[in-house]
Amino acid sequence: MQGWTAVLRRELAGYFVTPVAYVFIIIFLILSGVFTFEIGGFFEARQADLRSFFTFQPWLFMCLIPAIAMRLWAEERRSGTLELLSTLPITRLGAVVGKYLAAWIFTTLAIVLTFPLWITVNYLGHPDNGAILTGYVGSVLMAGSFLAIGACASAATRSQVVAFILAVVVCFGFLLAGLSPVLDFFQGWAPQGVVDTIASFSFLTRFDSIGKGVIDARDLIFFGSLIVTCLVLNAALLERGK
Amino acid sequence: MTNRLIELDRLTKRFGSGSGSILAVDGVSFSIAPGEVLGFLGPNGAGKSTTMKMITGYLAPTSGSAKVCGFDVGESPLDVKARIGYLPEGAPAYADMTPESFLDFCARARGMSGSAKRGAIDKAISRTSLQGVLRQPIDTLSKGFKRRVGLAQAILHEPPVLIMDEPTDGLDPNQKFEVRRLIRELAGQGERAIVLSTHILEEVEAVCTRAIVIAKGKVVADATPIELAARSRYHNAVTVSLVPPAGTAIFEEFQKLAGVASVEDLGRATTSEGVRVTCTVIPSRGKDIAPAITQLVRSKNWRVDQMRTEGGRLDDVFRELTSTGAKN
Structure with a gap:
């Protein structure tokens, strides 16, 4: 794993030398505000919580996170720096982890910057701050999972557009997995085991339960193993098609 | 074998599989000692880059092996990568970084830190x-x-092996x-092995040993540039300008002289004394025709300008080596 910290530092700094970071953070914050207050009906609900904020977050992430992830490897391939990176004395997995962690730290920063919402609800009433904290933990975990999926998609192709679309579709699939129309569709003919498996892949169900203040070890293991699987797959995809 | 910095043993790379596969490198074997500057020549698509990518560990060989400083690329890739400085084709670098931050990244990635890192970066920058x-x-x-x-970036860590893919292409x-001056300078110490690929032949004459x-995908010649040039039909040919x-x-x-194979007309120019003819007289292989030509010119009393x-x-x-290769 030697050298992965160098990759992490470079990547993280890379976000801030280009407008990417600022554009992403600003758009994320504006959309978060719009969804929470306008569409989510924050004031109409007359409740001091961040439910309307967290409800829309998975869908926001589904569109925005692939945009961050799409350039991770596709760009390295296109510009030829992948060859440079691969011939430095860094293991492939080290490079994958370094890049991934930098992207995750960056999105975590964007999520943390929504703290004015938290201040707002505390000013307006007495929210359950424990639930809000676990809600944020859920956000970070979900962002991490989407990023890992997006990084994989980016490693699979030279084109950023293809990587983006691929990642959105896969993320959408994971979000839909827990919704009743999807489960009903399988219910009729697929064995119960398959239906349960599909339901267990649902990001939404797990995200909701974490957001309610329940951090279940199984949810953590689910997100953790999903991320690890994606990163290993990511490293393998890089080997391919050089 | 100990003083071989690079050893290739029947290195082979096949892209794809089945009937559509391409044999890019076909059983290439050679070794390089410290102090050598090897010019790796060949037409585009001959397998130069692929061979280099296998030595540097970017591509895995289909069969055969590559060793750098005694380490097998397949078995201990990190030991190999730590000992190689590599300039990939087109010198890719992170476009949004500055040279300073880019070199800092490369130094960190190579495990340097503190004053050693600072010193290495400064030295590479001044060189x-x-x-x-x-x-x-x-x-x-x-x-x-x-x-x-x-x-x-490639010389930052003073690597014993330096590999450059078309270092002067497009300049x-x-x-x-x-x-080229820099390459000669880097080779100067004699402890390093340098491999550079090119299709510019003057470059080989200028810097390579x-x-x-x-x-x-096959090695068709392995010699010093002078030996290689001696295989030319122009070896010992005599070019004269005379009136x-x-x-x-x-x-x-x-043409009537013994040992002359042919005469090539290089053109004529009108001067005040008459028409100056320039031609190259090509000898039959291994013949030395310069004395005969000198004698002929002297006996006829022709005016020789050059x-x-x-x-x-x-x-x-x-051209001869690579086009016969292409016919096979």
Whole structure:
């Protein structure tokens, strides 16, 4: 794993030398505000919580996170720096982890910057701050999972557009997995085991339960193993098609 | 074997599988000792880059092995990568970084830190004369500077093995001169092995101590540039410019000499004394025709403006070697 910290530092700094970071953070914050207050009906609900904020977050992430992830490897391939990176004395997995962690730290920063919402609800009433904290933990975990999926998609192709679309579709699939129309569709003919498996892949169900203040070890293991699987797959995809 | 920095043993790379596969490198074996500057020659698509990518560990060979400083690339890739400085084709670098931050990244990735890192970066910067552009995004640099950034990155850790894929491709003559000067300087110490691929033959004559010609994935020649040039049909050919009396059939006169294979007309120019004819007299293989020509010219009392014996032409040898390879 030697050298992965160098990759992490470079990547993280890379976000801030280009407008990417600022554009992403600003758009994320504006959309978060719009969804929470306008569409989510924050004031109409007359409740001091961040439910309307967290409800829309998975869908926001589904569109925005692939945009961050799409350039991770596709760009390295296109510009030829992948060859440079691969011939430095860094293991492939080290490079994958370094890049991934930098992207995750960056999105975590964007999520943390929504703290004015938290201040707002505390000013307006007495929210359950424990639930809000676990809600944020859920956000970070979900962002991490989407990023890992997006990084994989980016490693699979030279084109950023293809990587983006691929990642959105896969993320959408994971979000839909827990919704009743999807489960009903399988219910009729697929064995119960398959239906349960599909339901267990649902990001939404797990995200909701974490957001309610329940951090279940199984949810953590689910997100953790999903991320690890994606990163290993990511490293393998890089080997391919050089 | 201990003083071989690079050892390739029947290195082979096949892209794809089945009938559509391409054999890019076909059983290439050679080894390189410290102090050698190897020019890796071949037409585009001959397998030069692929061979280099296998030595540097970017591509895995289909079969055969590559060893650098005694370490097998497949078995201990990190030991190999730590000992190689590599300039990939086109000198890729992170476009939005500055040379300073880019070199800092490379140094960290190679495990350097503190004053050792600072010292290595400073040395690489001064060797490649990057001082003036350290804080400019690499994106905005000229091609020559970008190439120097790539070179700085490759020599940062004083690698015993330096591999450069077309280091001067696309540069202007001044930049080419600069890069070649740097390569000669790097080779100077004699402890390092340098491999550079090129299809510019003057480059081989300018910097290399040894040349390997590769065609269709196979080594077709391995010699010093001088030896290689000697294989040319122009080896020991005599080029003369002279002003014979009008009406003299000088080509026929040359042709009649023993050991002359053919005469090439290089053109004529009108001067105040008459028409100056320039031609190259090509000997049959292994024959030395210069004395005979000198004697002929003297006995006929022709006025000679210029006369020189050629060592041979690399481009001629190159074409011969690589086009016979292509016919197979």
